[in-house]
Amino acid sequence: MNFASDNIVGASAPVLQAIVEANAGAMAAYGNDEISKRVRTRFNEIFEREVSVFFVTTGTAANALALSSAVPPYGLCVCHREAHIIDDECGAPEFFMHGAKLAGLPGVGAKLRAEDVAAYLESLPKAVKQMPPKALSISQVSEGGMVYGLDELSALGGVCREHGLSFHMDGARFANALVSLGCTPAEMTWKQGVDILSFGATKNGGLMAEAIVVFKPELAEALDYRSKRAGQIISKGRLAASQFEGYFADDHWLANARHANRMAALLSAGLLQVPGVRLGWPSQANEVFPIIPKALDRALKAAGILYHGWTELSLPETERVADHEVLIRLVTSWATREEDVRRLLELASSEVGRQAAE
Ligand SMILES: Cc1ncc(COP(=O)(O)O)c(C=O)c1O
Structure with a gap:
């Protein structure tokens, strides 16, 4: 993914x-x-x-x-x-x-x-x-x-x-x-x-x-x-x-953009349900910038999910990324499959649950 x-x-x-x-x-x-x-x-x-x-x-x-x-x-x-x-x-x-x-x-x-x-x-x-x-x-x-x-x-x-x-x-x-x-x-x-x-x-x-x-x-x-x-x-x-x-x-261009934005909305709403995950700032189009535990970051990468880490320069003054966390960027597109978004969310939830149980 x-x-x-x-x-x-x-x-x-x-x-x-x-x-x-x-x-x-x-x-x-x-x-x-x-x-x-x-x-x-x-x-x-x-x-x-x-x-x-x-x-x-x-x-x-x-x-x-x-x-x-x-x-x-x-x-x-x-x-x-x-x-x-x-x-x-x-x-x-x-x-x-x-x-x-x-x-x-x-x-x-x-x-x-x-x-x-x-x-x-x-x-x-x-x-x-x-x-x-x-x-x-x-x-x-x-x-x-x-x-x-x-x-x-x-x-x-x-x-x-x-x-x-x-x-x-x-x-x-x-x-x-x-x-x-x-x-x-x-x-x-x-x-x-x-x-x-x-x-x-x-x-x-x-x-x-x-x-x-x-x-x-x-x-x-x-x-x-x-x-x-x-x-x-x-x-x-x-x-x-x-x-x-x-x-x-x-x-066609508007339909493509609506799809991409909908996938990002699904992603950000789902991520907010995962314990220990929050957004650096709101997602308003087709990109999501969550702050996630480093352990989750490692697990997502190990599962082959590709995304970039992001600079903390544009965080609000009231927000900071702790030592055990990282700010990442997830981007959706006109071709993003809803099943992939759901798989990522499931993986994130089950991984956080597994780590909490350890
Ligand atoms: C905000 C923004 N402007 C412009 C571009 C276009 O750049 P490129 O020269 O890669 O087409 C990008 C691509 O990532 C972008 O994110």
């Missing part, structure tokens, strides 16, 4: 079918084909307005290119200190921003609070030797599996407006956040002030389906050139775009 991440599974059948259908015949290359045009129109419909869409192959490329449009080389991009852009992209955002820096702030469950961002921005000296803040980047879902509510997004959007920052959303798990909130894509983005979005579909059924969606037109101006320089203008663009046709058709 593998709960290591949501990219450990393949692509979903409707996505693969859409690629197969797009495969026949000859069409213009580099995204100038009918399928890419259709998918761009579909993005306009989904976001209820005209948007610019750039297809890329990885979330790292989406983030780095999006931020390179929003932040000049002398600028600062504020993010959470556990953000994927700061921790997991090998410096790609800084590389593509040509020298700009990322400033990581703390926050429970890897979420930023508007008041903390505002206080940080106000604390920055305004001198020519100080890099001026130019963008805020948040991850929706956060790296801690938490979801920003619309009020929180709106407050962050307000801070960005007040301080003249562009607002970037890393939506590697966009659909999981969307169905968790039960709102529309427009409500979760530009209506709260988001200017540019990394729209991820790979984790939720895509093969390599990522897109940069731009709401603030000036941020799109040079993105085609930037994409080309990053090797991200995809030669057989129709095959990349076609993934989104399969993804969006019949609300």
Whole structure:
């Protein structure tokens, strides 16, 4: 059983079918084909307005290119200190921003609070030797599996407006956040002030389906050139775009995300019934962060269950992991089988019971 991440599974059948259908015949290359045009129109419909869409192959490329449009080389991009852009992209955002820096702030469950961002921005000296803040980047879902509510997004959007920052959303798990909130894509983005979005579909059924969606037109101006320089203008663009046709058709993307979130809800509710197990913070999408006894951790690993240990940096101040405990991350996906979740829970309960009896 593998709960290591949501990219450990393949692509979903409707996505693969859409690629197969797009495969026949000859069409213009580099995204100038009918399928890419259709998918761009579909993005306009989904976001209820005209948007610019750039297809890329990885979330790292989406983030780095999006931020390179929003932040000049002398600028600062504020993010959470556990953000994927700061921790997991090998410096790609800084590389593509040509020298700009990322400033990581703390926050429970890897979420930023508007008041903390505002206080940080106000604390920055305004001198020519100080890099001026130019963008805020948040991850929706956060790296801690938490979801920003619309009020929180709106407050962050307000801070960005007040301080003249562009607002970037890393939506590697966009659909999981969307169905968790039960709102529309427009409500979760530009209506709260988001200017540019990394729209991820790979984790939720895509093969390599990522897109940069731009709401603030000036941020799109040079993105085609930037994409080309990053090797991200995809030669057989129709095959990349076609993934989104399969993804969006019949609300397949929302069904996938609902399933993943339901599996995580089952997992977190079940884990809370296991003596000695608690959650580091609430699970709001498709990731669960339980604190478990080390003996249970050893037993789960010995049973062949795969998952990662996690940093304690984003725990609430009132919570701490004792010496005999460990904080772990369990991730569910569109393909997680309910029987596997139940098997994990049974194993955890019986193991804790067995250890207590010893
Ligand atoms: C929050 C977040 N952003 C972006 C990404 C995308 O990264 P990749 O370049 O691996 O597609 C990930 C993948 O783990 C992620 O968790």
